[in-house]
Amino acid sequence: SAVISQKPSRDICQRGTSLTIQCQVDSQVTMMFWYRQQPGQSLTLIATANQGSEATYESGFVIDKFPISRPNLTFSTLTVSNMSPEDSSIYLCSVADRDKNTGELFFGEGSRLTVL
Amino acid sequence: RKEVEQDPGPFNVPEGATVAFNCTYSNSASQSFFWYRQDCRKEPKLLMSVYSSGNEDGRFTAQLNRASQYISLLIRDSKLSDSATYLCVVDSGRGFKTIFGAGTRLFVKA
Numbered sequence: 001s002a003v004i005s006q007k008p009s010r011d012i013c014q015r016g017t018s019l020t021i022q023c024q025v026d027s028q029v030t031m032m033f034w035y036r037q038q039p040g041q042s043l044t045l046i047a048t049a050n051q052g053s054e055a056t057y058e059s060g061f062v063i064d065k066f067p068i069s070r071p072n073l074t075f076s077t078l079t080v081s082n083m084s085p086e087d088s089s090i091y092l093c094s095v096a097d098r099d100k101n102t103g104e105l106f107f108g109e110g111s112r113l114t115v116l
Numbered sequence: 117r118k119e120v121e122q123d124p125g126p127f128n129v130p131e132g133a134t135v136a137f138n139c140t141y142s143n144s145a146s147q148s149f150f151w152y153r154q155d156c157r158k159e160p161k162l163l164m165s166v167y168s169s170g171n172e173d174g175r176f177t178a179q180l181n182r183a184s185q186y187i188s189l190l191i192r193d194s195k196l197s198d199s200a201t202y203l204c205v206v207d208s209g210r211g212f213k214t215i216f217g218a219g220t221r222l223f224v225k226a
Contacts (some may be wrong), residue, residue, distance in 0.1 A: 031212055033212075041218065042203060042216040042217060042218045042219050043160065043203075043216040044216075045213060045214070048212065048213070058213075092159060092160075096212050102165065103148040103150065103165070103207060103214075104150070104162045104165070105160075105162070105205075105214065107159035107160055107161070108159060109158070109159050110159050
């Protein structure tokens with residue numbers, strides 16, 4: 001298993017500002033994933049963060065809006081840029097249990113963002 | 117059509133009841149299937165993987181029908197602590213991307 005720490009756990013932000021969410025894993029992992037879970041909805045993959053290369057974004061998500069850093073195998077950040085109320089959501093960091101190749105995903109506790 | 121579709125719920129059942137959740141997926145190339153549980157204001161956690169032969173873990177039984185592209189989860193002898201949202205999760209058939217269903221909420225009442 002993996003232990004994932006995210007911060008901040010929650011924040012309230014003003015429209016037009018940006019927020020960076022940090023994700024720390026207790027072991028080295030090849031891929032880290034960033035998900036969004038809007039109120040009452042399921043999880044949507046934003047992007048896959050690979051160490052040493054640019055993140056791979058899913059349809060509907062762009063680097064200018066959600067820049068991602070992956071400086072090493074245990075850490076990643078997601079920035080939500082130029083926020084609007086529509087960005088209010090829970091943002092979750094995730095890693096895959098690739099060592100065991102089970103396909104299981106482990107999640108951080110999430111960062112609950114409210115944009116006013 | 118959504119890639120992963122689940123019963124809309126919510127399911128309200130008394131303690132001790134048996135409840136079944138259904139899920140269908142659209143991509144025949146999918147190879148891995150899971151049920152996750154998400155408690156209110158918590159992150160999702162793996163409940164069980166779903167294998168072609170079906171698998172059981174205590175009160176929980178998961179079934180997979182590849183021909184119909186259908187997955188099910190059966191909970192027997194429901195407990196109050198089973199109250200949660202149950203997410204059907206399927207791999208996309210492309211690398212490590214996984215697709216989450218919208219989830220089915222279960223409320224078990226005394």
